[in-house]
Amino acid sequence: QQQVKQSPQSLIVQKGGISIINCAYENTAFDYFPWYQQFPGKGPALLIAIRPDVSEKKEGRFTISFNKSAKQFSLHIMDSQPGDSATYFCAASIPNTNAGKSTFGDGTTLTVKP
Amino acid sequence: ETGVTQSPTHLIKTRGQQVTLRCSSQSGHNTVSWYQQALGQGPQFIFQYYREEENGRGNFPPRFSGLQFPNYSSELNVNALELDDSALYLCASSFQGSYEQYFGPGTRLTVT
Numbered sequence: 001q002q003q004v005k006q007s008p009q010s011l012i013v014q015k016g017g018i019s020i021i022n023c024a025y026e027n028t029a030f031d032y033f034p035w036y037q038q039f040p041g042k043g044p045a046l047l048i049a050i051r052p053d054v055s056e057k058k059e060g061r062f063t064i065s066f067n068k069s070a071k072q073f074s075l076h077i078m079d080s081q082p083g084d085s086a087t088y089f090c091a092a093s094i095p096n097t098n099a100g101k102s103t104f105g106d107g108t109t110l111t112v113k114p
Numbered sequence: 115e116t117g118v119t120q121s122p123t124h125l126i127k128t129r130g131q132q133v134t135l136r137c138s139s140q141s142g143h144n145t146v147s148w149y150q151q152a153l154g155q156g157p158q159f160i161f162q163y164y165r166e167e168e169n170g171r172g173n174f175p176p177r178f179s180g181l182q183f184p185n186y187s188s189e190l191n192v193n194a195l196e197l198d199d200s201a202l203y204l205c206a207s208s209f210q211g212s213y214e215q216y217f218g219p220g221t222r223l224t225v226t
Contacts, residue, residue, distance in 0.1 A: 006156075032213040043118070043204050043217030044157065089156050093213055101147060101170050102215070104156030 003027050004092050006105025013112050019077040021108045023090035026071065030092035034102070035064065035075045038087045047088075048075070080112045118207050118218035126224045127195050135190045135221045137205030145169070146188040147215060148180060149204040157204055163188050164210055192223075200225045 006023045013019045023033075031052055036044035050057045050064040050073065057064045063076040077084055087109050091102040119138045127133050139146050145164045149157035159172035163182035177193040186207070192199055202222050208215040 004156075034213070036217075041219070043206075043219050046214060046216065049213070091156075101159050101162055101172075102157075103159070104149075106154070106156045 003030075003103045004090060004105045006090050006108060008108060009106070010109045011111070013080045013110065015080065015082060015112055015114050017080050017112075019080045019084070019110055019112070020074055021088050021090070021110070022072065022074045023105050024070075024072045025092050027092070027094070027103075028071070029094045030103075031095045032093040033064070033066065033073050034091050034093075035062075036089045036091065036104075038089065038107075044089055077110075080110075082112045082114050085110055085112050118205060118216055120203075120205050120218040120221050122221060123219070124222045124224075126226060129195055129197060129225055131195050132191065132193045133195060133223060135192075135203050135205075135223070137188045137190070137207075137218060139186045139188070139205075139207035140216050143207035143209050143216070144186050145208045145210045146182055146186065147206045147208070148188070148190045149206065149217075150174070151202040151204055151220070153201070160190070195225045197225050199223065 034049035035047045037047045038044040048059045048062045061078045066073045087107045089107045090105045093102045121136045147162040148160040151157040161171040162169045166182045179191045181189045202220040204220045205218045206215040
């Protein structure tokens with residue numbers, strides 16, 4: 001059972017455009033929702049994260065929008081740049097004393113064309 | 115501050131063999147989690163170690179085992195390797211109680 005579903009699988013955006021990646025989750029016990037960026041040959045790097053008590057979080061060009069009732073959250077990359085070309089993963093974690101155990105989506109490969 | 119390091123970078127093994135992968139956690143982090151990332155998929159949680167004990171496990175068989183050492187570094191051991199074990203194995207370190215985890219570059223394991 002896949003608990004975190006991510007879409008689209010791949011995305012092509014022109015430089016300066018907005019990239020939007022969506023995730024839906026099933027388990028209402030999740031309470032931490034990070035996004036990771038992964039370049040080829042590298043491990044995932046934490047990009048931005050949100051807790052369910054807020055509906056939006058912005059850090060620079062990256063924004064997470066969170067809809068608790070719909071059990072969905074999305075990543076928006078404003079003014080997309082060729083350097084943003086990477087694979088993006090959403091994830092979700094259940095709260096307990098053993099933080100770090102995350103369920104990941106299957107990833108979105110973003111290509112930003114110059 | 116030293117980031118998460120993993121060794122080796124690449125490894126080729128034969129079906130039925132055993133393998134040990136190593137991870138050094140980021141300075142100050144006391145918890146290590148291991149993930150398996152198959153090609154084209156997201157990382158899947160294998161298990162987590164805290165205070166040198168397994169502290170949660172995903173849906174992986176017992177032939178996947180691990181260790182954590184007093185300096186918080188960790189090993190992942192896989193016995194009786196199967197072709198489906200071919201994947202990128204990622205180690206992530208965190209501080210117990212924090213959700214933020216930091217990944218190493220991974221070990222690419224190929225089983226032939």
